Amino acid sequence: MRWCLLALLLVDFHYVHARSVPRSALSDEDAEPAADPKILILGGGVAGVIAARTFYEQGITNFVIVEARDELGGRLQSQTIGAPGKELLVEYGANWVQGTQASEGGPENPIWSLVKKHGLNTTSSDWFGSMTTYDENGPADYLDTFDKSTDVYNELTVVAGARVEQQLVDLTARSGYSLIGSKPMTPADKACEYYAFDWEYAQSPLESSWIASSWGNNFTYDPDQGGFGDTNAMSIDQRGFKHFIQAEAADFLQPEQFILNATVTNIAYSSDRVEVTLKDGTVLTADYALCTFSLGVLQNDDVVFQPALPDWKQEAIQSMVMATYTKIFLQFPEDFWFDTQMGLYADPVRGRYPVWQNMNLTGFFPGSGVIFVTVTGEFSQRIEALPDKQVQKEVLEVLQAMFPNATIPEPTTFFFHRWHSDPLFRGSYSNWPPSFFSEHHQNLRATVDERLWFAGEATSQKYFGFLHGAYYEGLDVANNLAQCVQGNGCAFIANVTEVTNAYPYVI
Numbered sequence: 001m002r003w004c005l006l007a008l009l010l011v012d013f014h015y016v017h018a019r020s021v022p023r024s025a026l027s028d029e030d031a032e033p034a035a036d037p038k039i040l041i042l043g044g045g046v047a048g049v050i051a052a053r054t055f056y057e058q059g060i061t062n063f064v065i066v067e068a069r070d071e072l073g074g075r076l077q078s079q080t081i082g083a084p085g086k087e088l089l090v091e092y093g094a095n096w097v098q099g100t101q102a103s104e105g106g107p108e109n110p111i112w113s114l115v116k117k118h119g120l121n122t123t124s125s126d127w128f129g130s131m132t133t134y135d136e137n138g139p140a141d142y143l144d145t146f147d148k149s150t151d152v153y154n155e156l157t158v159v160a161g162a163r164v165e166q167q168l169v170d171l172t173a174r175s176g177y178s179l180i181g182s183k184p185m186t187p188a189d190k191a192c193e194y195y196a197f198d199w200e201y202a203q204s205p206l207e208s209s210w211i212a213s214s215w216g217n218n219f220t221y222d223p224d225q226g227g228f229g230d231t232n233a234m235s236i237d238q239r240g241f242k243h244f245i246q247a248e249a250a251d252f253l254q255p256e257q258f259i260l261n262a263t264v265t266n267i268a269y270s271s272d273r274v275e276v277t278l279k280d281g282t283v284l285t286a287d288y289a290l291c292t293f294s295l296g297v298l299q300n301d302d303v304v305f306q307p308a309l310p311d312w313k314q315e316a317i318q319s320m321v322m323a324t325y326t327k328i329f330l331q332f333p334e335d336f337w338f339d340t341q342m343g344l345y346a347d348p349v350r351g352r353y354p355v356w357q358n359m360n361l362t363g364f365f366p367g368s369g370v371i372f373v374t375v376t377g378e379f380s381q382r383i384e385a386l387p388d389k390q391v392q393k394e395v396l397e398v399l400q401a402m403f404p405n406a407t408i409p410e411p412t413t414f415f416f417h418r419w420h421s422d423p424l425f426r427g428s429y430s431n432w433p434p435s436f437f438s439e440h441h442q443n444l445r446a447t448v449d450e451r452l453w454f455a456g457e458a459t460s461q462k463y464f465g466f467l468h469g470a471y472y473e474g475l476d477v478a479n480n481l482a483q484c485v486q487g488n489g490c491a492f493i494a495n496v497t498e499v500t501n502a503y504p505y506v507i
């Protein structure tokens with residue numbers, strides 16, 4: 001058990017603060033409520049599709065998903081790579097159901113339920129028991145340090161829980177590590193800490209909230225905290241991981257209920273309607289809009305809101321962080337690397353091409369010759385600014401350092417996606433910084449002018465960053481909005497006008 005009391009103390013803000021408003025108090029006193037209110041669901045990722053399914057299940061059919069890409073699924077993205085005859089579909093977006101189900105009858109990750117329902121082919125990833133370690137001089141056995149770093153990470157989450165219990169202020173996860181006596185010095189220490197922390201949050205301990213990173217972990221992985229369990233199922237389905245959400249959509253969605261290749265450029269809203277303009281000039285009007293665009297899209301003004309979003313909303317949007325997680329895929333004519341699932345490389349520069357995953361194994365894609373390496377945070381942004389050739393050169397230099405006696409051939413494939421630069425995402429997933437308060441987070445998901453609603457992985461207090469966070473937000477926010485649409489009294493998700501310090505600064 002990672003900590004005991006946090007689950008009890010972490011309140012579900014949206015319900016505590018949601019206020020119930022009778023239908024007549026919506027806005028314009030004279031306006032007649034629409035007979036069949038229309039909802040635009042902006043974005044067709046997991047949150048958007050699950051919101052649509054929620055409306056459908058409640059008998060609400062007057063909705064349209066508006067999606068910029070040519071398919072539904074959002075950050076579930078795959079690509080076929082490889083030399084002729086050795087092609088393979090790889091996931092450069094989400095790939096794992098993180099935390100599936102610990103025991104029969106225990107809480108089950110809803111993504112895992114959908115994966116099973118739609119018969120996806122998955123395999124179990126062993127992130128901690130199948131590891132080979134390297135440094136800049138080749139193979140280097142620091143598995144003891146690796147094992148200890150997992151224990152240290154667990155302690156970090158337990159001590160964070162005690163701070164919540166005592167109502168102590170949040171700190172950086174770096175402060176947390178230092179306070180429990182963990183001060184990585186060597187490249188091996190740093191690589192092990194990176195693996196336990198950055199590889200999950202896509203940012204460093206210095207950039208991350210100690211408390212929120214700990215609950216993010218526990219509510220997903222720790223059954224004692226209501227989490228799903230610590231097993232990670234990796235999709236190896238050649239229809240793509242996205243198949244689970246596309247198949248789910250196909251079960252209920254009618255052709256007139258979604259528009260693809262439709263990029264939103266402008267969202268005009270008032271207290272009684274919403275007007276959405278697309279890149280091609282089309283204007284869509286509705287009674288409500290549910291915006292599921294990524295935090296990165298909202299942060300970067302890719303979509304213009306008219307009027308500009310209120311200050312409390314902008315402060316929340318600009319204060320959560322959109323982190324970046326980048327998988328770099330290589331295919332080689334033959335395998336020259338480790339035969340474990342994972343490889344960890346300790347470079348003198350922390351976070352330089354550290355985590356390697358072997359796809360050339362039984363249970364994955366034997367004979368594929370595919371390996372991939374992950375980088376995160378600032379390092380991801382750095383490589384996005386470089387030409388592919390230069391990144392490839394650096395990656396091959398690292399492989400040569402890891403395998404000094406091997407002749408490293410030219411890869412037959414080299415591929416990575418630039419998530420941070422992608423205007424439809426602007427990063428991979430959100431991370432909670434230490435300066436971000438729970439009230440900020442409440443504001444991230446709060447309704448604006450009672451017509452503009454927000455949902456997505458970033459609006460999930462318990463599961464930000466994860467597919468299941470997007471799922472639960474699509475479900476919860478759509479359930480709230482359905483109340484308004486059905487005219488039964490409307491539980492808007494309320495905001496906090498000013499997020500203040502617990503104590504004013506003494507000047």
Ligand SMILES: Cc1cc2nc3c(=O)[nH]c(=O)nc-3n(C[C@H](O)[C@H](O)[C@H](O)COP(=O)(O)OP(=O)(O)OC[C@H]3O[C@@H](n4cnc5c(N)ncnc54)[C@H](O)[C@@H]3O)c2cc1C
Nearest residue numbers: 043045046047068074075094095096264456457466467470
């Ligand atoms: C590299 C990577 C690895 C990840 N790994 C995992 C993992 O293994 N497990 C896990 O649980 N989670 C993982 N995640 C996170 C997970 O993918 C997300 O939490 C989840 O997919 C978010 O869903 P969403 O519906 O909130 O947002 P999105 O999926 O971003 O959906 C929003 C939709 O809005 C669309 N859109 C954006 N702008 C516009 C516009 N202007 N007009 C119209 N449409 C627009 C987008 O195209 C997108 O389809 C990963 C993410 C990435 C990028």
